[in-house]
Amino acid sequence: MKNQDLVDFLSSLGVCEICQLRYLKARGTEYKDIKETLQKFDVKLNKNVVYDGKLISYEAQPAKKARIGICPTCMGLFSKDFQMELLGCILASDFAKYDCQKIVLAISLPMSLQLRQLSMWFALKRKFGASIDDNIPPDVPIKEAVKLILHPIICDKLEKEYDANGLMINIDLTHKLENEEVEKLVQLNKEAFPAKAAYQKRIEISRGLLEKQYQPSKVKAETFEKYFEIPCTQVEESLKLGSIDLQGPLVCVAGRYRKLSRELSHTPWILSGQRLMDDSIEEIIIRHVGPHFTEKLDRITFMSSGREDVDVRCLGKGRPFVLEIPNATRSCLSQNQAFQMERAVDGSGKVSILNLQVVAREESIHIKTGEEQKKKFYRALCALKEPVTAEILDKLQISTSFDIQQKTPIRVLHRRPLHTRPRKIYSVKAKVQRGSTKVLIIDIVTQAGTYIKELVHGEFGRTKPSLSSIVGKPIDIQALDVVGIDLDWPLEVNNSTCIE
Ligand SMILES: [Zn+2]
Structure with a gap:
């Protein structure tokens, strides 16, 4: 099969130039300059086609084709008019309310397009025989083509960047013929897959099922043809915009807070x-x-x-x-x-x-x-019942880490289960508060999740050892500050x- 023959055949059916490129399996940027790409594929330009910069319109054509119908395979999806309509609808939505540089498009297409792809597949098989594979679609499927063709154009016109985390624009496209064609598809499905249809009470035909099940290797052209034309023919009306729905991105704002109260x-x-x-x-x-x-x-x-x-x-x-x-x-x-x-x-x-x-x-x-591995840095203001002695002060200078066993404090038992947890204390460093001999300022570095108040006073032995048990005297904690958190983020x- 020569590219020229393929294009001539598609042209004769009224397939648009973009779709012709799809059937030539054009990739990526090859859709940008149609004329150049056709030349690259060794296809002579049709005299009846006027190349208007990047976009193409039909000139007055022989009587038979004078009616300018709409491409049977994309139903107008790739026409310039439709792109303009799509852009107009996006701009008329709440789009302006969103101040996002990045967008993501989710365009939902009517099933009619998939049915037409299959119809054209059968038509190409009839025309070109074995050079058309039964399992591999002869075209770049519409869904993929939308990404290759429409997404860049829309992003370009809106001056936005395409990004999966951007403002999501959900566009639902419909076609006048869709309901009617889906009805026929339900009938076709019963005939093409009777075994499955028999045990399925309600036949839900999804786009995924269409993609997987509806191929020339699985459905006979003769069966298909009872319900749909081969090849598919031009349509009178283009696709329509069913609805448009915007979903702003999930934005994460990070920082650090200090709690002063x-x-x-x-x-x-x-x-x-x-x-x-x-x-x-x-x-x-x-x-x-x-x-x-x-x-x-x-x-x-x-x-x-x-x-x-x-x-x-x-x-x-x-x-x-x-x-x-x-x-x-x-x-x-x-x-x-x-x-x-x-x-x-x-x-x-x-x-x-x-x-x-x-x-x-x-x-x-x-x-x-x-979370569990993190170190936490605290400063505790503690009071003793008697003046701090050198011996007490000495016991509260601990530079090597030690383990404690901590029962869930009574004050949080209403919301936390009762457990005894091992926790690591990395260091303790105490000094006497200037001007008050009974008051200590203690800097403590612990494993995250340690209950500090209980580490200080011991809570009747529920935390062992505690700073109180280490010095052998009751210690009352009067105020506590977190002074550092071991996380270099953000x-x-x-x-x-x-x-x-
Ligand atoms: Zn088309």
Whole structure:
């Protein structure tokens, strides 16, 4: 089979030039310049076809073909008019509400297109015989061609980049003939696959099934022809846009927070329907960062690398956190905007945030991985009943790591199961608070998940050993600060530097 013969045959059936290239199995950029590609495939240009730059229209043709029908194999999908209509519909949707540089297209096609592919497959077999394979489609399938042809054009016109994590544009295409043809397909299916049809009460014919089952090796042309034309013929109407639906990307915004208050919960603290604290870290951050990305703040998920108790502050470089924002209308955050948000959160006086930035979705898993292995750095303010002696101070200088056994503290038993967990304490370093001989400042480095208050006072022997048991005296913890978290993520960025 010569390329020229193939193209002449397809032309005679009114197949559009783009589809002719599909049947020549053109790849990638070969769809950009039709004229050049046809020459490359050694196909002489049809005199009746006018090449209008990259796009082609028919000139007045012999009487028989004077009616300009629509391509029987793509039903107008690849025509310039349809591309314009598609673009117009995208622009007329809520598209402008989304400020995303990246888009992803999901175009759903009517089954009629697959049926037409099969019809043309049979027609080519009849015409060219053995050179047409029974199992391998003779064309670049429409679904693939949409990616090769339409996606780049739409991205180009919209001046967007194609990216799987971008704004998802779901486009549902329909055709006037689809219902009628699907009805016929149901009948055909009963006849072509009677064994399967017999035990299937309801025949659900999916696009996947069409792709797999409907090939010349599995369906006879004679059976197919009872229901559908071979070859398929031009249609009067082009495909229509059924619906268009936009789904913004999932945007992840990471940063580190410092908790400056001893009266602030991590997330809304509600007990028996009653709020115990007015505000929470989660709410303060979402309130100031969320509106930039979405109107639906309640859909945002707040995650952090561990958490503090209500009365524990978190200082130092702060604790890494990430917000997962679904269906975001924006995917970028300038340093200037980030800095304004950081300042707004700081304005709460309870929480301060820094290093605010948009991160890749894959990166946000850092927040949860290796949780158990992480080291945590604390500073505890502790009181003894008597002045601190040199001996006590000496016992609380521990530079080699040791293990403790810790029972779930009574205060969290209502929400955590009772277990005894081994935990590693990496170091302990105590000094006397200036001006008060009974008060110690103790720096402690522990494995993540250690209950620090219980490590200090021992909770009646439920934590063994404890700092109290080590010195042999009761120690009362008065205040606790987290001073460091062993996670180098997200990247340090100083958003204030962009302000003039
Ligand atoms: Zn076509």
